Amino acid sequence: MYEERKEIFGNVFTAGLDIKELYAPATSEARTREFWRTLSQVLTQIYNSRLSTVAIINGACPAGGCVLALCCDWRIITWNGSMGLNEVALGMRVPFYWCELMARTCGLRAAEDLLLSASMPTSTDLRSLQLVDEIVEKPEDLMPAGIERLTKWLKFPSEGYVPTKRHMRGEFAQRWRDGIEWEGQEVWKAINHPATIASLDQVMKRLSGGAKSKL
Template identity: 45%
Template sequence: MPSYVRTELRPGGFAVVWLERGPVNLMDLTMWQQLMTALQDLEDNQAVRGVIFASGLKRNVFTAGNDIKELYAPQTSMERYREFWVTSNVFLARLYRSPLVTIAAIKGACPAGGCCLSLCCDVRIMTEQGHIGLNEVALGISVPLYWGRLMARIIDPRTAEHLCKFAVLLPPKEAAAVGLVDKLVPSSEELLPIAEAAMIELLRQPDSGRTIVKSRFRDEFSHKWEAYPEQEWPEAWEMLASPPTVKALEATLQRLSGKKTNSKL
């Protein structure tokens, strides 16, 4: 199995989890499984109190989101899709309530699945170049229920609905203005050092009180989210296997591969 996720322990009680699936960190089943394993291992390590998620790629991208091949019905199966969808959402739900301090160090592009991963973190720090948002509608599919609800817990619900409904990808300054991002940094070279400094500062406080408060705010939502994918995937698969969605995703795949298409998507 290829390795797309690398964990690096740092002095001071935290780790950096690097996303390293070139060329743009598309999130397939293997990457989500490896993220789940990395999170579990860190939570089981009593010496680790926090984690930073970062891109290990040279390109200016945190992650380009879910691999469309996992959603394109002609190239996958109902069984594979179920495993993909349940695995990814269980990881995200558990990340959201993790007792660790969690920071997303967002380098550049951060649509869809990458956006949701960052929304699950306690703090989002982003470069001044890039974009972020839940843009699934532009691909002919819907924003997953709990992904949209999560955004509406973090920013104004009316703004969240507008961004999701119209597949808006916000540039960093606008994302910071609505509260989607907590801090901006001028360049990718400064991103990790600033994220590490933020982690060190947050870890100055003892864990006991913070973990209780985080649990009170997040556990109920997180547990409902974790249970929902088993209900969600059959209807989602029906949508993905429908001719209009297949056509829309096929056009997207052709566009990304550089092939000409008559689709207006």
């Protein structure tokens, strides 16, 4: 018997990962790999959760924020919102399992174009690409729309809903979990490359005027 699925709400803001955590001269391999392990464990837990999950997105949702939203079952965004994995623009390669998650969501060809161009599509394009499921006019419309979607799902018995979701997502979720240590090692290699360090150094200098450094 599956446990009942609960409605869980919370205000979570994410502008992505802190670039300082990925700037090799300011960190270490051990810290980076532990950081990546913790992040990836959270993402895979959300992706394959028995709970129904809805991401409500107000405005821009780049990089790490985007992958968190893609791990959810349903995504709702404001009309002026945008979302994407824009790491390439900052001189970084997109993490392996993030690439695959994007491709599983919108298709391989579309994912290639979005990732290689560091695109941040706006709401209508995101809807066409199936990267989001709903668009609302105002931020205050987000939560009611999310509750409406969750209410529909919670009418279904868990005995059917949970194993079906796990069947659809389980194989990729397991490969992702199995690859966390390897990917953490690859992330360290990537951010420790001289060209990547130089690129992030320039980004951090541009942001030193007070803007927060997020990826």
